[in-house]
Amino acid sequence: MSTALDLRDDRGGPAQPMLIAANLRKHFPIAGGGAVRAVDGVSFSVAKGETLGVVGESGCGKSTLARLLLHLIVPDAGELVFDGEAVGDPGGIDLKDLRRQAQMVFQDSASSLNPRMPVRDSVAFGPLVLGRSRRQAAAEADETLRRVGLDPVQFGPRYPHELSGGQKQRVNIARALALQPRLVILDEAVSALDKSVEAQVLNLLATLKRQLGLTYVFISHDLAVVQHVSDRVLVMYLGCVAESGPAADVFASPLHPYTRALLASRLSMDPDQRVEQAPIGGDPPSPANPPSGCRFRTRCPHAEEVCASRVPVPPDWIGHQAACHMLHPGSGHSEAPA
Amino acid sequence: MSHAIAMPASAPVKLPPRPGYWGMVALRLRRDPVTILFSLLLLAIILSAVFAPLLSPFDPVRESILLRLKPFGFRGHWLGTDELGRDILARILFGGRVTLVMGVVPVVIATIVGGGLGILAGYAGGWVATLIMRVMDVFYAFPSVLLAVAISGAMGGGMLNGMIALSLVFIPALCRVAETATTQVRNLDFVEAARATGAGHMMIIRHHLLGNVLAPVLVYTSSLVSVSILLGSGLSFLGLGVRPPIPEWGLMLSTLRQSIYVQPWVCAVPGAAIFLTSMCFNLVSDGLRSAMDVRLK
């Protein structure tokens, strides 16, 4: 297994973003009319070797987004470009090739691993699909298990129900890595783990990224974790991007009222600095019936008429941007710059 | 502090000597005396049917006008004789072959055909599933006994036609079980992960689906065998299955019916055999279901 980035694969070159998403949209129709607007016009790009953190609460569409990126769900509209090649287009990259270069690590759950398959077989499945022989696939599986810190002799024949949460998650990571991908999407990969185990797994992920030259899209609801791992951050709310930019900028000076509320909702860890009042009230509304215009307006302290009538869209998503009328000149909001 | 990537060798990660999945099943079965008992009994029944020629004291079809309806133990006839003087024990042993075959073969056919259709429906979804399941629903709407009788009667009776009829009766039920199990498994994370590796449909079905779907299907199958035995015997009882003089438990019940006031215990024997065999299959399948369930601790 190569330890350095296999340059034969790097068709686009270092300047080409690993992944570009443009106006991705996915609606799920509900019986009886209407649709759940899970992802509604999401655009971003991920540079090679960086970690893009995607953060948001329930209903924001981050899980759907993860599946759209791997084409496990087909988007209704929008484009996806992987290393310069369009996904889903006849002239671009084909799905089998995409699936070899981009992989996903799921949240540790009762069903993330086949309960009737020993660990080695679960990890070896990927190489088998790629056409390796049984023996070769098993050898590659063992190598990958070692890489994630699990002794293949001890853990290879075990069944998932015999492993702890942290161990199962390492197996999930091994399963993704066995295909030697370049992009790894981590969908709530550490959310179900205890804090001390989470720390171990995060360290492992950082090491693997360094050793194998990987690019990560890290999806989580946990702000602290996202801040720790990300180079750039995407804040999602109800299927749309609220804010995006370099992690340090977004966390230090958030532009969008939702991001501010999210950051203010963080628990202080200091008993002498308790949060006296919740930053915003109410729950995230349902994506089946989102508010018109800016979706955050029902919970936003700065909402005005224009927020209900027009969807705020920044001129582009380069650098640090947010989708809020207060920031766009000439939007009609009282706080907008001239 | 150390890097804490690898699990330290000294860390208490000593997992107990793992038995693996089938080992766990065997362990659970060993702790289940009821299942063990009835499994042994079932094995005895099957073996006695297989080795009938060796075990049988008399010829099952040899009639004797003088020895009709004799009680238990009369001159070496352990279970007495029937209305034509034939040895009951011999007929039970040889009849067991027929009964067991009529019990097991339709179920095996139904599992393969029905199970296959069910997995196809569950995996493909959409119009394929709708087509398959609605066709099955038509068959399912008929009560099984009626359907078996109707098909077997229409085809003219006999053992082969009886087995075909029973297979057709069981296919919809197995199709439904397989479809449900497949639909449930298809949506689980690890199947999605397999899709994400770019695996083709056949690979996913073979490696991930079959293992998880087969377990509930097999458990249902084993409980179906007892139903099949009852139905098969019922068909013979009605004259639509096996024809005399071939021994078969249901047929024996039918012909001995009129003699019940003469030798009640003797006439009860075939019924007891059917009952015992069905119960064995049922209890063994129950035990299997508990043992094979991964989620039970």
Place this chain on the structure above:
Amino acid sequence: MTPLAELENLNVRFGRGTDATHAVRGVSLHVMPGEVVCLLGESGSGKSVSMRALMRLLPPQTAISGGVRVEGQDVTRMGGKALRNLRGGQAAMVFQEPMTALDPVYTIGQQIGESVQRHMAVSRSAARARALEVLELVRVPDAARRLDAYPHQLSGGLRQRVVIAMALACRPKLLLADEPTTALDATVQIQILVLLRALQRELGMGMVIVTHDLGVAAEVADRVAVMYAGQIVEQGSVRDVLNAPQHPYTRGLLASVVRQGGTEIQAIPGAPPDLRRPPPGCAFAPRCPWAIEPCQAAIPEERPVGPGRMARCIRVGQQMAA
């Protein structure tokens, strides 16, 4: 002053024979009236089991030994009637998953009213009035209309408020909360924690919160008891424990949570022991950077570290390199 709730050398075992798990091993804890105690620990530490013992909400195949007292009464020896009065009356519980804690086929008003009628023996209309009162207490907007709503019609945050309302309906002296905000979004979690704190102060209840999140402990607790492998390894005021932890596990936990963005996290190596075969000595020793020979020989005693402070470590107080 007598404690409101007390656990004295509690031991809980699940299962039988070789598969028996010794989930709680000698836990002693007391909760004074009006005090908020947090049981902090990771999965398998025994925190939920310890708390549930206070209401004897444990599965039937459980062996409990030790003292469990609520308002002076021995819970382990309570008969059926006394136990039913305790549950929901003197002590009430808030669970983690609001959707499964509520019955989907009854309205909110009916569910709260049922509890009120059971414990306070009042008429249905009086129970409904109390239900409305308590919904307003937990700041459910439009409470009168919500009385006739079904659980699935409410959002997650609202449902959790309803579950809290149900717990408070009969004016319990002791409120037990098992990971009450773990299943909630961040913006909702802070609302519920602020609410719990305000209610606890207003109503003067004693509260026990079980959580794995140090942030939750910091936000609501007066005292914290850190649990590991079925034992309390450190206990003290929340400020003391979070700012100056004495037990190596607490230190490790704090270090693994604090993020500095980019630098490697100080993770605790290894994993907790299998409680089917509890170790003879300190359960944390295999993972402890300060462990010495005697640590594995015998279970460390609870050592006082100051007024109301305790740590279960034989090296407590000795100069340990940071």
